[in-house]
Amino acid sequence: xxxxxVNEEWCLGCHLCEYNCAFANSGMKNMAMALKxxxxxxxxxxxxxxxxxxxxxxxxxxxxxxxxxxxxxxISKQNGVVKINREKCVGCLTCVLVCPYGALAxxxxxxxxxxxxxxxxACGSPACVAGCPNNAxxxxxxxxxx
Amino acid sequence: MRRYVIIxxxxxxxxxxxxxxxxxxxxxxxxxxxxxxxxxxRPLISYYLEGKTDLERMKYRGDSFYADNGCxxxxxxxxxxxxxxxxxxVLDDQTTLPYxxxxxxxxxxxxxxxxxxxxxxxxxxxxxxxxxxxxxxxALNERSKVLIVGAGLIGLKCAEGICGRVKxxxxxxxxxxxxxxxxxxxxxxxxxxxxxxxxxxxxxxxTAVRFEGNRACMKSGKVEEFxxxxxxxxxxxxxxxxxxxGGEVNRGxxxxxxxxxxxxxxxxxxDCTEGYDSSLGANRVLAILPNAYLQGQTAGGxxxxxxVAFENAIPMNSIGFFGFHIMSAGTYDGERIEERxxxxxxxxxxxxxxxxxxxxxxxxERAGIYTSLIREKTPLDTVNFDLMKKVASNLIxxxxxxxxxxxxxx
Numbered sequence: 222x223x224x225x226x227v228n229e230e231w232c233l234g235c236h237l238c239e240y241n242c243a244f245a246n247s248g249m250k251n252m253a254m255a256l257k258x259x260x261x262x263x264x265x266x267x268x269x270x271x272x273x274x275x276x277x278x279x280x281x282x283x284x285x286x287x288x289x290x291x292x293x294x295x296i297s298k299q300n301g302v303v304k305i306n307r308e309k310c311v312g313c314l315t316c317v318l319v320c321p322y323g324a325l326a327x328x329x330x331x332x333x334x335x336x337x338x339x340x341x342x343a344c345g346s347p348a349c350v351a352g353c354p355n356n357a358x359x360x361x362x363x364x365x366x367x
Numbered sequence: 368m369r370r371y372v373i374i375x376x377x378x379x380x381x382x383x384x385x386x387x388x389x390x391x392x393x394x395x396x397x398x399x400x401x402x403x404x405x406x407x408x409r410p411l412i413s414y415y416l417e418g419k420t421d422l423e424r425m426k427y428r429g430d431s432f433y434a435d436n437g438c439x440x441x442x443x444x445x446x447x448x449x450x451x452x453x454x455x456x457v458l459d460d461q462t463t464l465p466y467x468x469x470x471x472x473x474x475x476x477x478x479x480x481x482x483x484x485x486x487x488x489x490x491x492x493x494x495x496x497x498x499x500x501x502x503x504x505x506a507l508n509e510r511s512k513v514l515i516v517g518a519g520l521i522g523l524k525c526a527e528g529i530c531g532r533v534k535x536x537x538x539x540x541x542x543x544x545x546x547x548x549x550x551x552x553x554x555x556x557x558x559x560x561x562x563x564x565x566x567x568x569x570x571x572x573x574t575a576v577r578f579e580g581n582r583a584c585m586k587s588g589k590v591e592e593f594x595x596x597x598x599x600x601x602x603x604x605x606x607x608x609x610x611x612x613g614g615e616v617n618r619g620x621x622x623x624x625x626x627x628x629x630x631x632x633x634x635x636x637x638d639c640t641e642g643y644d645s646s647l648g649a650n651r652v653l654a655i656l657p658n659a660y661l662q663g664q665t666a667g668g669x670x671x672x673x674x675v676a677f678e679n680a681i682p683m684n685s686i687g688f689f690g691f692h693i694m695s696a697g698t699y700d701g702e703r704i705e706e707r708x709x710x711x712x713x714x715x716x717x718x719x720x721x722x723x724x725x726x727x728x729x730x731x732e733r734a735g736i737y738t739s740l741i742r743e744k745t746p747l748d749t750v751n752f753d754l755m756k757k758v759a760s761n762l763i764x765x766x767x768x769x770x771x772x773x774x775x776x777x
Contacts, residue, residue: 227773229766270583275769277761280777289382289664290657292410293420294427309424311414314731318685318694319657321743322772323733363607364776 222301223362225265225336225347227275232267232357234274238349239263240277245339245348251299262328264336265349265358276349276358279303279324287316287325295333302340307332368392371670372456372464374446374608375411375472377399378656379637379663381428383470384436386675394671396438397464399456400683403443404497406432410656412500413528425497441530446473449608449629468632468670472663473605475638475654484578491596494525506595507532514538514583514591516575517599518545520686525597526567527688537591539570539583549684549695554712554726558693565689573749604639604652617641619652624676626666634670636662646681646697646723646741653682679742687732692731697724697741706756715756720747733759 240256242263249255265278285303288296294342295309296316305325312331316325317333328334338360339347350360371387373380376398384396385596414420435441441458448457449469456464477493485491492503503525507513515522518540526536540547544564546553559569570591583591588673593728604619615621615629619641626634626642637659641650658680666678683696701718711730715737716723722740736759740750750763761769771777 224776227769229769229773268762270762273478273762274768275761275773277773280773282777286657289660291657293408293425309420311411311419313410313685313687314694314734315657315685316730316735318683318696318734318738320733320735321739323736323761326732363774 222281222362223338224281225338225350226359226361226363227277228357228359229273229275231355232269232274232276233355234269234307235300235354236267237352237354238265238276238358239267241348241352242336245342245344246334248342260329262326262334264326264334266326268323276353277322277324278349280322281338286319286321289299290319303335304337305333305335307334347360369467369671370465371396372466372469373398373420373472374449374456374469375474375637376402376406376627376657377474377637378406379426379472379474379659379666380470381432382660382663382665383472383634383636383667384432384438384663384672386539386664386669387473387671388436388667389418389664390668390671390673393437396436398438398440398646399444399446399458399464400440400442401445402496402498405430405440407497410524412494412497415497415523416504416525416528417531418777422497446608449612449633451612451614451633454632454759466632468634469625470663470670471608471633471639472637472659472666473608473627473639475602475604477598478527478601478603480600482575482578487580488578488593488596489580491598494496494521494597494599495602497630500528502595503529503595511535511595512537513591514575514593515599515773516540517541517597517601518571519548519599519601520546520684521602522597522599523562523567523688524686525599527565529691530566530600533595535568536566537568537570537593539574539585539591541572541574541586543572545569545571546641546686546693549682549686550693550726551714554610554693554714554728557712557728558688558691561691562688580611602638602654603674604641604654606639609633609635615652619630621650621667622662624665624678625674626662626677627669634666636666642680644681644698645679647700651682653680655682655684657683677731678722681738681741682737685734691729692727694727694731694734695725696738697722699724699726704756713756717747721745735759736761736763 243261247255505576577584610616638654668675706713714726
């Protein structure tokens with residue numbers, strides 16, 4: 222299945238992926254209205270220092286430990302995509318404690334959120350990738366797994 | 368067709384069902400459920416009382432879980448006897464269930480010390496099951512003075528859950544600190560202060576020794592008055608079925624990494640077991656939900672003829688009180704290395720070049736990066752340890768390792 226992969230040597234550290242993510246998941250039609258003067262809670266984040274930067278989002282692991290660790294049964298894997306039912310989440314952060322990639326964080330309301338590849342929002346495919354100016358993140362099929 | 372029996376209907380049982388079905392789609396699965404509820408998220412009972420969830424959202428799996436997985440569930444039944452020779456389970460109503468493979472996922476029960484006069488207390492509760500929470504809920508009102516015996520994870524989550532519904536909460540514990548199973552003394556003091564700021568009162572190093580109706584006579588000689596008593600002293604693994612069948616039992620049912628007990632075709636998973644803690648290098652009871660699922664899934668896979676082992680279990684807890692988060696993992700063994708800021712404490716325990724454990728207070732972002740260093744036994748000389756102490760980041764890894772993590776299917 223297609224996932225988001227990182228080419229860190231191409232990352233400019235511009236953080237556009239974070240803004241595109243927050244906008245894509247805002248459900249709003251106007252980016253300025255959605256993001257201007259707001260604290261944003263993107264599901265991808267840029268890590269790094271003054272030499273190297275890269276974007277981190279859910280790996281949609283083959284054997285996701287967050288799914289097995291969620292005390293609310295709120296995280297599941299459906300058709301290869303690791304999803305969270307935010308209605309069930311109580312914000313205990315156990316998923317944060319177990320995710321080896323640091324890919325989950327709370328949203329504005331305290332319930333956890335994570336990358337679900339924009340498959341169910343208006344974008345239909347990852348907005349972070351579509352908006353990356355330098356192909357530092359790509360959305361493609363890799364490896365042998367179906 | 369193989370016949371599987373699962374004793375218990377909690378998280379480990381769900382893991383077991385899903386483990387079996389990953390290998391065997393057709394075998395007959397029978398689940399023995401003492402509680403008259405479909406599987407629910409037990410750690411959520413305090414959130415239920417707090418109003419952060421409800422009975423519908425507490426369902427650990429969807430309504431069609433049992434049907435989808437071809438499971439027959441016997442609600443309100445208790446396994447009275449495990450006969451490993453005849454390969455059958457006898458229920459309390461004398462029904463006999465023959466099996467080819469059985470998984471004991473019987474959980475644990477509250478430990479209630481023999482308090483003198485406990486029978487004179489009218490409103491007393493444990494805090495473990497949904498029915499416990501529902502019964503407690505009925506007894507509470509805005510005038511309630513609640514005494515909780517036990518300042519561990521269960522007692523304190525209970526305190527947080529009911530805080531908005533009652534007049535006062537006092538928590539006592541014989542230990543000298545709160546959360547003594549996961550926090551050392553000064554980290555516990557920080558947590559305690561936070562709880563006190565939210566109205567919880569503590570009597571530590573002191574506990575009830577005798578009850579006279581609504582009065583608790585404390586070890587110190589003090590007398591505490593209350594109208595609702597919650598007993599959260601501790602839990603004991605339900606090991607009796609395996610013990611009486613002649614299986615090896617310590618504080619929990621002894622299992623190997625395949626979740627086999629010492630009895631043939633008898634597996635065990637979850638809070639009733641004592642499994643291998645890879646951070647400690649020895650067996651211990653790891654009564655946490657992720658472990659229950661993973662053990663159950665491992666047991667199920669092997670029961671159905673697969674060959675899977677669960678070898679990197681460690682203790683780990685993420686717990687929050689009134690918005691203040693605490694995380695802990697592994698074993699507090701080796702050199703203690705601390706990073707402190709105004710708002711946060713991070714304590715790492717390092718031995719022989721490996722991260723063995725940690726405690727995080729107040730700052731928990733991306734803590735799974737730390738947990739994975741323990742679980743995967745990553746040599747610390749391959750990561751940027753100075754950076755790691757300060758912030759959990761994937762920048763601590765070499766570029767090559769990062770390429771694998773973010774460029775390959777994982």
